[in-house]
Structure formats: structure tokens, C-alpha cells
Amino acid sequence: MFCTTALDPLFTALDTPAFTDRHLANLAAGTVAAVRIPDFLDPTTCHAAMTALDRLPTADYDPARVPTRIVRFGPALNDYRSGPDGALDADRYWRDAEAARTAWQRAGMRPDPTGISLARLGSAWGAAVAPATIDGQPVFGGTLREINAGALIHYDDLNREYPDGLFDQDVVAQLAFNVWVSVPETGGATTVWRHRWEPADEPHRQAYGYQHRTVEDCQKVTLAPRLGDGLLFNPTNFHAVEPSPTGRRIAFAFFLGLTTMGQLIAWS
Numbered sequence: 001m002f003c004t005t006a007l008d009p010l011f012t013a014l015d016t017p018a019f020t021d022r023h024l025a026n027l028a029a030g031t032v033a034a035v036r037i038p039d040f041l042d043p044t045t046c047h048a049a050m051t052a053l054d055r056l057p058t059a060d061y062d063p064a065r066v067p068t069r070i071v072r073f074g075p076a077l078n079d080y081r082s083g084p085d086g087a088l089d090a091d092r093y094w095r096d097a098e099a100a101r102t103a104w105q106r107a108g109m110r111p112d113p114t115g116i117s118l119a120r121l122g123s124a125w126g127a128a129v130a131p132a133t134i135d136g137q138p139v140f141g142g143t144l145r146e147i148n149a150g151a152l153i154h155y156d157d158l159n160r161e162y163p164d165g166l167f168d169q170d171v172v173a174q175l176a177f178n179v180w181v182s183v184p185e186t187g188g189a190t191t192v193w194r195h196r197w198e199p200a201d202e203p204h205r206q207a208y209g210y211q212h213r214t215v216e217d218c219q220k221v222t223l224a225p226r227l228g229d230g231l232l233f234n235p236t237n238f239h240a241v242e243p244s245p246t247g248r249r250i251a252f253a254f255f256l257g258l259t260t261m262g263q264l265i266a267w268s
């Protein structure tokens with residue numbers, strides 16, 4: 001809502017064959033809009049993942065209302081806040097995290113898209129990506145989400161969701177990673193606006209997101225999902241997913257955090 005029509009030449013979506021430490025630094029600094037690796041996962045790996053999905057527990061929807069199967073696997077920390085001051089509902093979270101870990105091992109997904117992704121991001125950074133921990137316990141990383149009906153304009157920022165800190169590590173920048181193992185024929189594009197939350201946005205809240213007027217006139221990039229593509233962006237920029245009328249839009253997703261110690265950590 002306070003954007004101008006002048007363009008930022010650095011706020012673009014880059015297509016590149018591999019992630020580098022420079023990409024990670026630019027994403028963390030918030031200059032580049034998104035970095036995409038076409039064919040990050042090969043079609044065989046995507047297909048193997050889709051086959052293994054049938055062995056994972058899925059969210060319950062009323063089949064009369066939602067006739068297609070929706071995959072919603074693994075707990076995401078921002079769904080486990082209790083109260084307005086951002087405390088973790090720890091009992092519920094750890095119970096669900098443990099259940100997801102057990103189900104994941106049982107599904108035996110090989111190759112493992114999350115493992116592959118973390119390994120490549122670690123090589124780009126020059127050190128292995130560590131799991132974020134709470135009191136020494138690794139949190140769950142590597143959710144799967146089927147988003148066919150779109151997602152509202154929103155942002156993700158751990159430091160705002162949990163202002164007193166949540167992890168043993170302190171995060172100074174957050175990145176969002178997605179890799180698609182199933183894509184719709186049309187729709188399902190991700191848009192990232194050059195806009196970070198500001199107090200003036202708050203009157204324009206809409207459910208878990210924000211009304212379009214908060215990003216009106218803001219510079220944006222829009223990326224259609226393609227099978228096997230890996231995408232990194234800075235989720236403190238407002239972002240949204242458009243609905244896809246036909247086909248399944250399924251991604252493995254996790255966040256990366258750059259810590260005060262210069263480490264990359266991951267969580268979902």
C-alpha cells in the first residue's frame with residue numbers, strides 16, 4: 001500500500017542451475033526476489049515421491065466437500081502457537097512431530113526429496129544444514145503440502161511468530177524452500193511481492209492473511225510451478241499462491257534460517 005511504481009532492478013526471479021552461497025546471501029539480505037533451480041529433482045524422483053505419498057497419513061476432510069485427496073503431512077511450527085504472545089504448544093507439537101517422523105520412516109521414501117534438498121543447500125553454503133533445535137531436540141523439517149485452492153497473501157517470520165525466540169539458535173534471516181513433485185496444468189503460481197510487514201498492514205488482515213490492498217502497486221514476481229523445480233525466496237516478503245482448478249500441486253517445504261553463528265538451520 002505504500003509501494004511506489006519505481007522498480008528495484010535487483011528484485012527479480014533468477015533461474016540458475018545450482019544454488020550458491022551468493023544466492024543464499026542475497027536472499028537473506030532481501031535483495032533478490034527468488035532463486036529457482038529448474039529440474040532440481042528429476043522426474044523419476046518426483047514420481048517415486050508421489051508413489052510413496054500413498055503410504056503417508058493424510059489430513060481428514062469431509063469427502064463430500066473435498067472429493068480429492070489432500071496431502072498435508074508433517075507439523076509446521078507456525079500452526080502450534082498458543083496465546084497471543086507466541087508460546088509453543090509444546091505437548092501437541094512434539095506429539096505430532098514424533099508421529100510424523102514415525103510415519104515418514106514407515107513410508108520409506110527413496111530417494112528422499114527433503115534429504116537431497118538439504119544436502120545440496122548445505123553444499124552451496126559450505127557446511128551441512130543442521131536441524132533447528134529446542135532444548136537440544138531437533139524439530140520436524142520437511143513437510144509436504146498439497147495446495148490446490150491457493151494460499152492467501154501472507155508472510156512467514158519466525159522472529160515475529162515467536163518474539164522471545166523458539167530455537168536454541170538465533171535466526172537473523174529466514175528463507176523458504178519448496179520443491180514440486182506434482183504440478184497442475186494451469187494455475188498454482190507463487191507470487192512474491194517486494195513488501196515486508198509493517199504495522200499499517202494490520203487493519204487489512206483477512207483470516208490468516210492480508211487483503212490485496214497491502215501489496216497494491218508493489219513490485220512482484222510470479223512463478224508457475226513446474227515439476228521438479230526447487231524454489232527459494234525470502235518469506236518475510238508477502239507471498240501468495242493462486243488456486244489451481246485442475247491437477248494436484250504438491251510440494252515438499254521447509255524453512256532455512258541463517259543464525260547469528262553463521263550456520264544454516266532448517267525447520268518446518
Ligand SMILES: [Fe+2]
Binds near residue numbers: 154155156235239
Ligand atoms: Fe508462506
